[in-house]
């Protein structure tokens with residue numbers, strides 16, 4: 195009798211562990227499917243950027259697939275960001291424009307200080323981290339400070355290569371970097387609005403108070419090749435002749451007298467809005483030539499795309515600030531067909547403010563994040579990988595790849611319920 199009972203128990207035990215084994219290998223198979231779906235998604239994004247992201251264009255949301263795309267038994271989503279002011283509780287799907295963010299390598303101290311959750315000390319430490327000297331700026335930190343840490347390390351004294359490098363910079367704690375968005379999906383998940391019941395700590399105000407990571411990049415870079423440098427009078431003349439009548443082209447050219455500033459001639463144009471104002475062109479005229487023109491022969495780093503930047507980022511730009519950021523966003527929403535070139539800001543900002551903002555703004559984008567989440571069969575095996583694509587050299591290239599699966603579920607409650615329902619129905 196006892197022997198029989200023992201045998202039954204043993205059999206039950208093995209049956210149980212067999213089920214676990216099966217389920218575990220089934221989950222492994224599912225996450226393998228999800229990983230393959232993500233790789234397929236990355237190829238799809240490269241193709242999308244190649245066809246829709248040419249010459250600095252931001253692919254139109256309606257012209258590519260972003261949500262619940264089925265690949266065999268797997269499914270994937272592109273986790274994006276919206277410029278809407280209200281906090282969504284469900285993810286926004288799409289590619290993320292890196293030029294919609296503030297570039298850590300080019301932003302001035304004053305611009306960095308305007309970011310949400312930024313402290314003057316951290317802003318100063320960011321400048322010290324990337325500048326080549328070892329003299330701490332006020333409130334900042336150089337190697338001397340980092341050498342006192344356990345473990346000790348040196349200040350980089352070179353440009354940021356990833357935004358995650360911020361974790362090494364003095365004063366950049368998790369709260370500052372992530373804010374309430376513990377899974378970095380741009381929406382308020384349940385645990386991000388429950389105070390301190392579940393981590394992270396949040397203020398329970400039903401609004402997502404994002405950290406700095408949501409607003410910064412190191413990738414934004416605009417090429418200048420194959421363009422006309424407006425500082426070359428001869429090239430400018432040729433470019434204007436292409437689009438306008440000879441009479442009109444000569445009228446515009448006459449606004450840029452020969453001989454350089456010393457000979458009573460023209461000053462160097464350091465940005466395109468400066469050129470626009472001096473040229474006497476209408477906004478429509480300028481829109482026709484803007485993408486053909488540049489003010490330098492080298493790539494320009496860190497320009498912010500005023501068509502895609504969120505209010506928090508627009509507010510960092512000199513001449514814009516918190517007040518004008520809202521006006522720009524309202525104009526963007528009411529006049530989506532008028533955003534062809536940077537000249538549209540002159541409809542909202544005073545000439546003085548537009549010229550202050552001018553060195554920092556663009557309407558072109560060449561780098562995009564594809565934040566891809568996927569599940570395998572029966573909605574199992576959740577995975578998430580972030581890719582940064584760069585189109586500034588023509589064919590889209592992957593600049594960075596980071597596995598974000600560890601941050602946990604990032605597709606929101608509705609998708610979770612939908613997938614659960616599909617699972618229950620099978």
Ligand SMILES: [Ca+2]
Pocket residue numbers: 321322323324325326327328329336349351
């Ligand atoms: Ca330094």
Ligand SMILES: [Ca+2]
Pocket residue numbers: 374375376377378379380381382383386
């Ligand atoms: Ca979140």
Ligand SMILES: [Ca+2]
Pocket residue numbers: 385386387388389390391392393394395396
């Ligand atoms: Ca919480």
Ligand SMILES: [Ca+2]
Pocket residue numbers: 374396397398399400401402403
């Ligand atoms: Ca909050």
